[in-house]
Amino acid sequence: MTQGPASVEFQQVVKRYGAFTAVKDVSFTIEPGTLVTLLGPSGCGKTTTLRLIAGLEMASAGRILIGGQDVTRLSAAERGVSMVFQSYALFPHMSVLENAAYGPLVSGIDKAKAEAMAAEKLRLMGLSGLEARLPSELSGGQQQRVAVARALVLEPTVLLFDEPLSNLDAKLRRRVREDIRELQQSLKLTVVYVTHDQQEALAVSDRIIVMSNAEIAQSGSPRDLYERPANLFVADFIGDANLLDAEVTPLDEARAEVRLGNVVLELPRRGLPAGKARIAARPEALLLSSTAPAGPALQGVIRKAAYLGTHMEYTVTTPQGDVFIVDPQVGRPLAIGSDAWIGFSGGGVTLVPAPMAEPKV
Known part of the structure; x- marks a missing residue:
């Protein structure tokens, strides 16, 4: 896939688990280099939608395009996307540098080059000097930054965040969300961000897609959704x-x-x-x-x-x-x-x- 920020497009995407429909006829387009948040209460379909972009779930119907290429049936490894999980999913026995270099190593890049790539992304995340530490020796905010650096090492066309701040305290959440937004804008990344926190979504997003009952309730800029809610659910949920x-x-x-x-x-x-x-x-x-x-x-x-x-x-x-x-x-x-x-x-x-x-x- 072509490197650089990519668009993401859903065309009438459906995801079923037996008789249960988790995502129902969802269509949207995310422009390259923008940060779009999927927002909604538990069980609304937002995390399933993110996993469909990542290739961790396969659509039951509809088409998914990344950078204009149909990836509906491609595996996660073939999509050129990276995901930062809620739990960070760092390897506890590996150093910060080894965690960040893991992706390039398993993709066949030699160790010296993989570690150089990892060190550059760790520097970008303000983690220089911490390369030899274990995850257990880092604060929650530093662990989150390592997870982001690891996701960035292979220069994904789309970066996905699944509730990335939920393990942090309130003050740290604000600082880290500002860091994520600054990183996204400076690198012109395409970011899809999942949260149930309305303030978080308002603070970081170019656009918000509000989901309810496996469907899109409203899509628009933070100001549009806050000042001109399309229905009672959005009015009550956004702020x-x-x-x-x-x-x-x-x-x-x-x-x-x-x-x-x-x-x-x-x-x-x-x-x-x-x-x-x-x-x-x-x-x-x-x-x-x-x-x-x-x-x-x-x-x-x-x-x-x-x-x-x-x-x-x-x-x-x-x-x-x-x-x-x-x-x-x-x-x-x-x-x-x-x-x-x-x-x-x-x-x-x-x-x-x-x-x-x-x-x-």
């Missing part, structure tokens, strides 16, 4: 969202008047007819106050309050249901049981076009 009942009155083809209790908003219509609908309101888009504001606002009572250092989190009971709010004002927290009013900022509120069944977990 936090308050899903509230509303009444829609179309104003024209593009805009609609949306009534939520005594609050009237003008929002993009998103193709909805007149009648009942639901809006997704992001917690950070809601304005909380202890006194009635001049404009329309939902009135409620503070039911829960939590201090998280940089912000407060509140649950407010209203006639429209419980509303979750993230408030940056930490100096004067509102007391549980006190009256509160919820206003709406200029963004972070959208009509949700269509219902979608909850995923089976």
Whole structure:
């Protein structure tokens, strides 16, 4: 296969295990040199999709193309892809250098050249000086970097990550995900990345493919998915969202008047007819106050309050249901049981076009 970043294309791909369908009629295209995340809850089909790209599973129907070449029936070794596993899968009895050089060695490259190739990729990952150590002598973040270096040694056309940060603590996850993104951009790699962590997906991706029940629920940029979710499942899964009942009155083809209790908003219509609908309101888009504001606002009572250092989190009971709010004002927290009013900022509120069944977990 041609070296350099390659495209990945699924054409109506299906994967069945007996009567169970793990991937159902999935089609997408990943452009060369981009990082695309497969995101979704457990059992949605994202890891099976990644394994289909890798050649660790064979499609029951449809076609898989890498770099324009049909690889549907090719083995994993013939596809020019490398995978970084959730467990890292490092050999505990081998040094860092030996782990990184393993791929070239088993492919027939002589030891001196294989170790030179491995040393260069270890340097790229900031691991120079650690070549003689065993995996057990490294931190979790360093082990993860060794796994990435090993995957890069054979210069794959596509690099695959399966939940690569799940074994790391929160602070280290943020640093390593930034490293992965920087590496991908500097080397112009095609990366397919699997996670169930929405923040991780938003932080690293050029594009996100959200999966539910073995199908694609929505595909788009992080901003598209967060600000313009295609359905209730995506609205609720990508970040936090308050899903509230509303009444829609179309104003024209593009805009609609949306009534939520005594609050009237003008929002993009998103193709909805007149009648009942639901809006997704992001917690950070809601304005909380202890006194009635001049404009329309939902009135409620503070039911829960939590201090998280940089912000407060509140649950407010209203006639429209419980509303979750993230408030940056930490100096004067509102007391549980006190009256509160919820206003709406200029963004972070959208009509949700269509219902979608909850995923089976």
